[in-house]
Amino acid sequence: MRISVIGCGYLGAVHAACMAELGHDVVGIDIDAGKVASLSRGVAPFHEPGFDEVLERNVDAGRLRFSTDFADLADAQVHFIGVGTPQVENGYAADLTYVDAAIDSLVPHLGPHPDGPVLVVGKSTVPVGTAARLAEKVTPTGAHLVWNPEFLREGFAVQDTVSPDRIVYGLPGDPAAAEESRTVLDEVYTHLIHEQSIPRLTTDYATAELVKVAANSFLATKISFINAMAELCEATGADVTQLAEAIGHDDRIGSKFLRAGIGFGGGCLPKDIRAFMARAGELGVDQALTFLREVDSINDRRREHTVHLARTAVGGNLTGKRVAVLGAAFKPDSDDMRNSPALDIANTIAGAGAEVTITDPAAGRILARQRPDMTIAEDAYAASADADVVLLLTEWKQFKELDPARLKDAVANAWIIDGRNALDPATWREAGWTYTGIGRP
Template sequence: MTSNEFVPRRVTVVGCGYLGAVHAAAMAEIGHDVVGFDVDEAKVALLNTGHTPFYEPGLDDLLERTLATGRLRFTTSYQEAADNGDVIFLCVGTPQRKDSNAADLVYVRSAVENLAPLLTEPALVLGKSTVPVGTAEWVRDTLRELAPAGDAVRLAWNPEFLREGFAVKDTLSPDRLVVGVDDPADAAELATVYGPILEQGMPWVVVDLATAQLVKNAANAFLATKISFINAMAELCEATGADVVALADAIGHDARIGRRFLQAGVGFGGGCLPKDLRGFMARAEELGVDQALAFLSEVDSINLRRRKRAVDVATELLDGDVTGKRIAVLGAAFKPDSDDIRDSPALDVAGTLHEMGADVRVHDPKALDNARRTRPGPQYCDDVREALAGADVVLHLTEWREYRELDPAEIGALVAGKKLLEGRNALDVDRWVAAGWDVKALGRPRVGG
C-alpha cells in the first residue's frame, strides 16, 4: 500500500459551521461515509436539505450532490457521531472571549467531553479548529482519560487554511496539507484518508503537535502584518502626496516580498484574522513570551486605524460635516463572495457614520440579512441603485465584482454629489474621474472633481 492509497472510512465531522459543513461535504465527495454532527437542530435540519445558513460559493451544489449519494448525513446525536467515527474531525468554533483577547475553548471542551465517553472502539481524532498551542495536548489526554477505548483513541492536529469564498476549492485542492502527530503511523493513516486529494501533488507536511497548532496562527499573523504594513505605508503616502498603489507595485516586484496582500485600504476583518491575531498574542503572554509578539499589537492598531481614516475621509469629502448627508456604502461583508459581517470594516464604518448623524444606506449582494440583525441603524437596500439614489458621497468598502462593473457615468446620474471614497483600491479610478467624479482613494492623492 502506498502512503496515500485511498481507504474509504467512516468519518465523523464534529461542528458543522463554516469549516465543518464544507469539510463534511468534501470528505463525502472523495468517497467516505460521513456523519456531520452539530448541537444546533435548525442548522442540522437545513444541512440535510442541501442548504446552509451562510453563503459560500459552490457549497450548496456540493452538499446536494453528496447527500444524494447516501454518503453524507447530518445529526444532533452524539451517539450516532461516535458510532460512525473511525476518523473524527473536530471543527468547532474558537471565537474570541468576551472578557479578553484569548480564544474561547468552551466549544472544544464541550465536544471532547461529550464525545469521549462514547468512544468504545479505536479511532483517529483530527483537530482542525484553530486553537492556542497546548490545546491539542489537553484534547489528547482527555480523550485517553474519558474514552472507554483508552489509548486506542489517538489524536493528530490537521489545521485548516480555508479562504471564505474559496472554501470548497481550498478543501478539495489545498495548497498544502499539514498534520501534527505523536506517532508517524497516525500520519500514514491520515494520508490514506486524504488519498484522492494528495494525488494532486500538494505538499504533505508532517510535524509535531505543537508546531501544527502554531501553523495557522503564524500564517494569519504574517498575512495580517503584511496587510497592516502596506496600510502604514498608505498613511505615509497620504502625508507626502505619494501613491500607495504605485508603491506596492514597485516593491511587489521583489520576489522576497511579492505583491499579494499588499492592497492598501480600509483593512482586514472577518471571523479569523482579527481574533486569531489577538488570540496569538494572548497565548504568548500566557507562555511568558509576550515580547516576541508585541509587534502584533501595532499590526492590530494600524488595521483598526484604517476604519477611522475612512470615516475622516468621508467627512472631508462632505466639507467637514456628515450630519443629515446621504452616504451610500457599497459593501457590508468583510470581503467579497461571503455573507460574513464579523468584524467587518465596511459595516463598522457605516455604523459609525450613522451614529454621527448621516443618512447611511448600505448595499451588499449577500450580507444584508446578517447586517440588519447585527448592526441596526443604517438603512439597508436590496438594490444597489436604491442605495446610490441621491447620495452625497459614495463609499466603496467591499470589493465585490458587481461594484467594479458599475458604470460611473450611469451612477453619476443617480447621485446628488459625484464624490467617491475608494476604500479598497480595486476600482478603475481613471474611469471614474473621466466620468466627472471627485475621487479620494485611501493612500492615494485626491483626483478629479
C-alpha cells in the same frame, strides 16, 4: 471511510461536504437543530461559492448526513473537530469552550473500531498547548489525537479543502501512535496526497498549532504594512498602488496581500492575532509578539481614517448627510460580517448622524433581518439615490463593474471613496466624479 465532523459552522460544514465529495461516508454533528435541518435538506446556511452544489450533491447521494445526536457518530473511525474558537468577551485570549465541549461529548462514544485505530482530528484554530491538553482526555479511550489545521479562505473554501496548498499533521509524541495516526489520516486524504501530490508535512502538536496562527499573523502583518505605507503616501503625495507594484516584483516580498484599503476583518485574522499575543503572554514570551499590537492598531486606524474621509467629503459634518455604503461583508464572495470593517465604518458614520444606506449582494438580506434599524438597498444604484457621498467598502465584482455615468445620475454629489482601491480613478474622474482612494494622490 466513515468520518464524523463535529461543528457544522463555516469550517465544519464545508469540510464535511468536501470529505463526502472525496468519497467518504460522513456525518456532521451540531447542537443547532435549525442548522442541521437546513444542511440535511442540502441547503447551505451561509454564502460560499460552490458549496451549495457540493452539499446538495452529496446529501442526495447519501454520503453526507447531519445530526444533533452524538450517538450517530459512534461507527465513525475518524472524528474531525471543527468548532469555533472566538475571542473571549473581556480579553484577547481564545475561548475554548466549544472545543472542550466537543471533546467531552465525543469521548464517551470512542472505542475500538473494526477498521483500525480511531482518530480524533482537531481542525479548529487553538492556542499552542491545547492539543497536548486534549490528548490527555482522548488517549485513555485508545484513540489518537492529531492536529490538522485548516487554511481556508472564505470565497475559496471548497477549492482550499479539496485542493489545498499543503496538509499539516501534528502527530502524537509516541512513535507507534504517530505512525498509526499518519497511516489513517493518509487514507482520509489519499486523493489529495497521491493523485494531486499535495505536500504533506508531519510534525508535533505544538508546531502544527503554531503553523495556522503564524500564517495568519504574517498575512495580517503584510496587510498592515502596506496600509502603513498608505499613510505615508497620503502625507507625501505618493501612490501606494504603484509602490506596492514596485516592491511586489521582489520575489522575497511578493505582490499578494499588498493592496492598501480599510484593513482586514472577518472571523479569523483579528481574533487569531490577538489570541496569539495572549498566549505568548501566558508563556512569558509576550515581547516576541509585541509587533502584532501595532499590526492591530494600524488595522483599526484604517477604519477611523475612512470615516474621516467621508466626513471631509460632505464638508466636515456628517449629521443629516446621505451616505451610500457598498458592502457589508468583510470580503467579497461571502456573507460573513464578523468584525467587518465595512459594517463598522457604516455604524460609525450612522452614529455620527448620517443617513446610511447599505447594499451587499450576499450579506444584505441577512443584515436586513438582523438590523431592522438599518436601511438596506437591493443594489448600488438604489443605495446611492440622492447620496452626498458613496463609499465602496467591500470589493464585490458587481461594485467594481458599476457604470460611473449611471451612478452619477442617482447621487446628489458625485464623490466616491474607494476603500479597497478597486476602481480605476481615471475612469471615474472622467465621468465627473471626485475620486478618493486609500494612499493615492
